[in-house]
Amino acid sequence: MPIATMQTKNKDAFAVALEQATGRTVKRDVLLSQYNSLRVGGLADLFIEVCHEQELIGAVQLARRSEVPFLVIGNGTNLIFTDAGVRGLVIRNRADHFEIKEEYNMDSIWYVESGTLWGSLCREAAQLGWGDITWGISIPGSLGGAVVSNAGAHGGELDDVLVSARVLNTGNDIEDWPAARFKLAYRSSVLKAEGRRQISPPLIVTAVTIRLHRMDTVELQARMKQWQRDRIASQPAGKTVGSTFKNPPGDSAGRLLEAAGLKGYRYREVEFSPKHANFLMNLGAATYADVKRILSYAQETVWQKFGVRLEPEVEIVGEDV
Ligand SMILES: Cc1cc2nc3c(=O)[nH]c(=O)nc-3n(C[C@H](O)[C@H](O)[C@H](O)COP(=O)(O)OP(=O)(O)OC[C@H]3O[C@@H](n4cnc5c(N)ncnc54)[C@H](O)[C@@H]3O)c2cc1C
Known part of the structure; x- marks a missing residue:
């Protein structure tokens, strides 16, 4: 039963079952602007943070079985929540063991x-x-989010x-997918929503397997410092989603x-950075x-001037009324 039509007692029963399945607290009416780097967005009906892969699996399985619309987010650095927010459950994935x-x-x-x-994996x-994977030091997101967009920087990518x-x-x-099955390409994969994210997406990434090579620690650390210096010099600090368009x-x-x-260029409280x-x-x-x-x-202006359609790199998430 979709959550919009759920009775409060059904919502309560689902929240209790979810707490039992995961051992984590379920919160109500949570402001989503706290959970994306642009700091925009309305309320989620229900919200939970999971810290282990099994908790993530348990939360998604229960939401599916209960037919409660859900969304898994990582660090919220490649999405923008709508003002109407999410009618259903937002699962913030903090499962970070490696x-x-x-x-x-x-x-x-x-x-x-x-x-x-x-950041923690690269270090x-x-x-x-x-x-x-020193290039990953410049990416403020999670590995799950990285599979969705084939995240990359400084000439490297997932x-x-x-x-x-x-x-x-x-x-x-649970299925094990070889890398080729994701059809990773420039900021895209079979999981990527072009523009708007579907609620209750069909596939959730719970863990990844990567291959690394023996290298010199001092050289790797120097490279990361250089990438960080480059970013500070070329990109603005503040509330942003990073690259807006591909x-x-x-x-x-x-x-x-x-x-x-x-x-x-500025419109009300948003601006394309002067930097x-x-x-x-x-x-x-x-x-x-x-x-x-x-x-x-911006899309219309670039289209009119240059005949190029700019595609958003970020995903829009939530109800749009
Ligand atoms: C300042 C700044 C700099 C950036 N620089 C770069 C850069 O250099 N290169 C680059 O590639 N990106 C960059 N980004 C964008 C962003 O960090 C990456 O796209 C990152 O991979 C997003 O990860 P996330 O955990 O924040 O994903 P989120 O924003 O939380 O989620 C993005 C989408 O993926 C889905 N998703 C998240 N986790 C999962 C999962 N486990 N399973 C299934 N779906 C999932 C979400 O539902 C959402 O639709 C930058 C962003 C900022 C703010």
């Missing part, structure tokens, strides 16, 4: 839960002399190291936005309505 499963002379296979953040791998991933399918079964083939979204006169035109910034109390307006204005 370990070396197989170690050989020159390479190793790592099992990484999907809520793990790139640990470098510390132990395994690389090269596709370079991904061996396989565990997914929970619509039948509530780069069209052979061009860059930032260059097109700038050439269209949109670098520094990097493809970075949409929340200047204070932006709403999704502001975001929607400026995105379609």
Whole structure:
């Protein structure tokens, strides 16, 4: 039964069952703007944070069996919640255990839960002399979110190291998918929603397996420091989703936005950064309505001037009324 039509007592019963299944607290009417890097969005009816792969699996399985609409999020750095929010359950995935499963002379296979953040994985791998995922230090998201968009930076991307991933399918079964099955390409995969995210998506990534190679710790750490310096120099700090639009083939979204006169363009509380035109910034109390307006204005302007359709890199999540 969809949650919009659920009686309060059914919602309560579901929340109790979910707490029993996961051992975690279920919260009501949670403001989603806290859980995405642009700091925009309305309420989720129900909200839970899970910290182990088994809890993530349990939460999704129960939501599916109970026919409660659900959404799994990682660190909220590639999505924008709508002002109307999510009618259903938002599961924030913080399952962040990782370990070396197989170690050989020159390479190793790592099992990484999907809520793990790139920063902690990159630092640990470098510390132990395994690389090269130093580029991941620039990505503020989770490994699960990275499978969805084939995250990458500084010439590296997930596709370079991904061996396989565990997914929970619509039948509530776990499957091991080899990397090729995800059809990873520039900021896309079979899991990626182009524009708008479907609630209760068919596939949830619970963990990934990656292959790393023996490398020099000092060199890996120096590389990460360099990537961090480059980012500070080239990208604005603040409330943002990072790159708003994908780069069209052979061009860059930032260059097109700038050439269209949109670098520094502001609409109410949102602005294309004067430092990097493809970075949409929340200047204070932006709403999704502001975001929607400026995105379609930018797409229309670039289309009129250059005949290029800019596709969003970020996903829009939630009801849009
Ligand atoms: C300042 C800044 C810089 C950035 N730089 C880069 C960069 O250099 N390169 C780059 O590629 N990206 C970059 N990003 C974008 C973002 O960090 C990546 O896309 C990242 O992979 C998103 O991960 P996340 O955990 O935040 O995903 P979220 O934003 O939480 O989720 C994104 C989508 O994936 C889905 N999802 C999340 N976890 C799972 C899961 N376990 N199973 C199934 N679906 C899931 C969500 O439902 C949502 O639809 C940047 C973002 C910011 C804010």
